[in-house]
Amino acid sequence: xxxxxxxxxxxxxxxxxxxxxxxxxxHQQLERFFPGKEGVVVTNLLAHLKRQxxxxxxxxxxxxxxxxxxxxxxxxxxxxxxxxxxxxxxEYHSPGSFPAKLIFFSNGEIFEIIxxxxxxxxxxxxxxxxxxxxxxxxxxxxxxxxxIPLLSFPYIAGFCTVSSTGQVLYYQRTNGGx
Numbered sequence: 001x002x003x004x005x006x007x008x009x010x011x012x013x014x015x016x017x018x019x020x021x022x023x024x025x026x027h028q029q030l031e032r033f034f035p036g037k038e039g040v041v042v043t044n045l046l047a048h049l050k051r052q053x054x055x056x057x058x059x060x061x062x063x064x065x066x067x068x069x070x071x072x073x074x075x076x077x078x079x080x081x082x083x084x085x086x087x088x089x090x091e092y093h094s095p096g097s098f099p100a101k102l103i104f105f106s107n108g109e110i111f112e113i114i115x116x117x118x119x120x121x122x123x124x125x126x127x128x129x130x131x132x133x134x135x136x137x138x139x140x141x142x143x144x145x146x147x148i149p150l151l152s153f154p155y156i157a158g159f160c161t162v163s164s165t166g167q168v169l170y171y172q173r174t175n176g177g178x
Contacts (some may be wrong), residue, residue: 024072075115121150128153
């Protein structure tokens with residue numbers, strides 16, 4: 001007979017890994033990493049890891065590794081919504097370094113999610129023009145679609161925005177426009 005640990009041990013380990021990689025995820029995001037196990041399973045795993053002193057929620061029900069100051073990176077949290085929109089095709093993912101918030105592999109290609117806050121268009125464009133890597137495609141996550149014309153750097157696969165509910169909308173340039 002299998003014990004609870006045998007049944008849910010891998011999921012608990014993976015959930016802890018995800019919370020460690022992306023501190024500040026909310027319950028809805030965490031559930032999307034475990035298709036078919038939404039609801040009770042993820043809720044019970046979160047409660048179990050909390051009782052063990054491995055994770056802790058903040059006042060907004062965002063989850064963090066225990067003992068870390070609960071401070072979420074808004075750009076990273078938004079980038080995770082984009083990742084979750086394509087998670088069924090993702091082979092591997094991890095946090096990136098500025099200006100990429102997140103990196104993932106899909107169908108043998110490397111993708112970077114580049115988050116651009118309002119007012120940071122020139123900084124990110126300059127940083128990306130200095131980056132000589134040619135081995136990845138870039139998904140540019142903007143806070144407002146009005147930012148898109150202000151961004152121009154190599155290997156942009158497309159642009160997107162994320163709503164407050166986590167819905168991802170995609171944009172592509174056509175003939176120089178959006």
